[in-house]
Amino acid sequence: MSDAPISWQSIRDTMMRRIRTRVYAPGALIPNETELATEFGCARATVNRALQDLAASGFLDRKRKAGTRVMAEPRRKASMDIPLIRAEVEARGQTHSYRLLLREEATPPAAVAAQLHLKGGERLLHVQSLHLADDRPHMFEDRWIVLDTVPALTDADLSQISPNEWLLREAPYTHGTIELAAACAGDAGGHLQGDPQTPALSLLRVTWMHETAITFVTQIFAPDYRLSLDL
Amino acid sequence: MSDAPISWQSIRDTMMRRIRTRVYAPGALIPNETELATEFGCARATVNRALQDLAASGFLDRKRKAGTRVMAEPRRKASMDIPLIRAEVEARGQTHSYRLLLREEATPPAAVAAQLHLKGGERLLHVQSLHLADDRPHMFEDRWIVLDTVPALTDADLSQISPNEWLLREAPYTHGTIELAAACAGDAGGHLQGDPQTPALSLLRVTWMHETAITFVTQIFAPDYRLSLDL
DNA sequence: GCGATTAATATGTCTGCACATAATATCCCT
DNA sequence: AGGGATATTATGTGCAGACATATTAATCGC
Numbered sequence: 111m112s113d114a115p116i117s118w119q120s121i122r123d124t125m126m127r128r129i130r131t132r133v134y135a136p137g138a139l140i141p142n143e144t145e146l147a148t149e150f151g152c153a154r155a156t157v158n159r160a161l162q163d164l165a166a167s168g169f170l171d172r173k174r175k176a177g178t179r180v181m182a183e184p185r186r187k188a189s190m191d192i193p194l195i196r197a198e199v200e201a202r203g204q205t206h207s208y209r210l211l212l213r214e215e216a217t218p219p220a221a222v223a224a225q226l227h228l229k230g231g232e233r234l235l236h237v238q239s240l241h242l243a244d245d246r247p248h249m250f251e252d253r254w255i256v257l258d259t260v261p262a263l264t265d266a267d268l269s270q271i272s273p274n275e276w277l278l279r280e281a282p283y284t285h286g287t288i289e290l291a292a293a294c295a296g297d298a299g300g301h302l303q304g305d306p307q308t309p310a311l312s313l314l315r316v317t318w319m320h321e322t323a324i325t326f327v328t329q330i331f332a333p334d335y336r337l338s339l340d341l
Numbered sequence: 342m343s344d345a346p347i348s349w350q351s352i353r354d355t356m357m358r359r360i361r362t363r364v365y366a367p368g369a370l371i372p373n374e375t376e377l378a379t380e381f382g383c384a385r386a387t388v389n390r391a392l393q394d395l396a397a398s399g400f401l402d403r404k405r406k407a408g409t410r411v412m413a414e415p416r417r418k419a420s421m422d423i424p425l426i427r428a429e430v431e432a433r434g435q436t437h438s439y440r441l442l443l444r445e446e447a448t449p450p451a452a453v454a455a456q457l458h459l460k461g462g463e464r465l466l467h468v469q470s471l472h473l474a475d476d477r478p479h480m481f482e483d484r485w486i487v488l489d490t491v492p493a494l495t496d497a498d499l500s501q502i503s504p505n506e507w508l509l510r511e512a513p514y515t516h517g518t519i520e521l522a523a524a525c526a527g528d529a530g531g532h533l534q535g536d537p538q539t540p541a542l543s544l545l546r547v548t549w550m551h552e553t554a555i556t557f558v559t560q561i562f563a564p565d566y567r568l569s570l571d572l
Numbered sequence: 573g574c575g576a577t578t579a580a581t582a583t584g585t586c587t588g589c590a591c592a593t594a595a596t597a598t599c600c601c602t
Numbered sequence: 603a604g605g606g607a608t609a610t611t612a613t614g615t616g617c618a619g620a621c622a623t624a625t626t627a628a629t630c631g632c
Contacts, residue, residue, distance in 0.1 A: 115586050115622090130513055142612055153587045158613075174613045175595040183425070183509060190421075190570070194414065278414060282361050286572035292523040292540035292564065309523035309540035317572065333523065339421075341517035341548065346592095346616050373582055384617045389583075405583045406625040 116152045121160035124150075129169055129180055137182040140170070190339040195241045195249060195274065204243040210269045211301070212238035215257075222254050225316050226323035233257040235264075237273050240301050248335070250298035253327040259319055273325075277317075283324055286317035290337070298330040308333040347383045352391035355381075360400055360411055368413040371401075421570040426472045426480060426505065435474040441500045442532070443469035446488075453485050456547050457554035464488040466495075468504050471532050479566070481529035484558040490550055504556075508548075514555055517548035521568070529561040539564040 134140045147154040164170045172178045199206040216236045235255040241248045253273055260281045296306025313329045365371045378385040395401045403409045430437040447467045466486040472479045484504055491512045527537025544560045
């Protein structure tokens with residue numbers, strides 16, 4: 111007999127539609143939760159859930175007492191899965207393989223030390239490796255790892271498992287940064303096929319465990335590779 | 342006298358720490374909400390809030406009846422602000438300017454039509470423009486806009502406002518895709534300085550209003566530009 | 573055994589209420 | 603008028619209970 115309860119998702123969708131169609135103009139204040147709860151015939155908590163979701167997605171800006179307003183310029187964020195190379199290659203139906211090219215303990219160049227905020231004196235592992243898709247070079251990677259942060263890595267057999275996978279499994283990070291730039295295929299030291307002059311996508315990543323650096327990696331992808339993100 | 346209530350954030354943090362320190366191993370099942378609520382001395386709803394948050398961040402996988410388990414490989418997501426060029430340039434303390442290079446109604450090449458899922462016969466606006474930072478070329482953009490989707494654009498003065506800003510303000514999109522690749526500076530038709538052979542970062546973006554394409558844009562950045570993301 | 577029905581269980585979410593917190597508006601005293 | 607205390611208000615969150623829903627486990631009939 112009684113009406114079915116209204117879901118917070120349906121409220122979110124309705125409000126989203128109103129934002130899109132400018133029933134609520136950009137920058138404008140929308141009715142407060144109590145009024146909306148009355149309108150939708152539900153509890154205020156349900157409206158709250160819906161509006162929090164829209165705020166998390168960047169469409170609303172909420173402040174106590176000030177109320178909820180439509181973001182003037184929705185700062186949409188693109189999200190991208192952190193490329194776990196093997197999974198990505200295999201998802202395309204290709205065979206992934208991996209080759210360890212270099213493994214040494216060494217002192218890093220100043221540029222690397224700066225990225226990792228090193229004080230000097232840390233033990234660093236320097237690893238170069240090549241990932242292949244269907245036996246064709248896919249990505250060359252040059253990596254520096256702070257052994258003091260992940261001592262267990264000393265015993266890892268990096269000829270079998272890529273440092274990326276090992277670290278992801280064994281050394282969770284708290285945060286990190288990625289930079290995308292253009293490089294030359296030749297910067298991969300001749301390990302990628304084709305003309306060394308060909309432009310290639312390169313990715314630089316630094317990851318941290320709290321304030322302690324874990325690793326700095328430079329990856330250069332095969333020239334035809336494209337990195338996809340969703341909006 | 343009584344204990345202060347436990348916040349869902351503190352529960353989330355505690356659980357996060359347990360995941361990181363492997364109290365809950367990757368892939369393992371964690372206690373159910375009722376048990377955790379007892380442990381933390383709070384209502385089940387509070388635990389639910391915390392676990393939903395961790396699931397949304399990709400650390401937990403939850404299924405009804407099956408329970409909650411730690412994701413074997415946390416698929417961390419990198420997020421990046423959609424580059425609103427002007428804001429980005431000005432945030433670096435540089436002066437942003439913009440030049441409209443071309444504006445025409447035209448039939449798109451097949452590759453563009455395919456990206457936009459066009460049936461043929463749509464009116465398309467083709468716009469090329471250049472963004473400058475401190476009067477130096479920063480980014481060249483080649484854009485196709487589906488006028489049937491955003492008819493109001495016909496009256497916009499694109500010599501004053503960049504199509505990117507106009508669209509962001511006037512034509513919200515529901516979703517879209519971005520691809521990042523490497524190109525040559527010369528692909529910008531000589532509008533970027535330097536050797537045409539120099540590698541340059543290029544960004545391809547398609548945005549949609551539901552199933553209807555809005556715009557397809559190819560941007561080529563100055564060779565020294567790097568795109569930054571956070572993990 | 574085997575397939576189909578049924579029970580059990582963990583998560584999903586709504587309600588109504590209470591109180592906390594942040595930000596603003598108002599009042600009051602000087 | 604100015605400045606500071608105070609009231610007001612909208613959101614943030616906690617709780618207990620109830621029911622919904624998805625999924626697995628168990629059971630039953632054949």
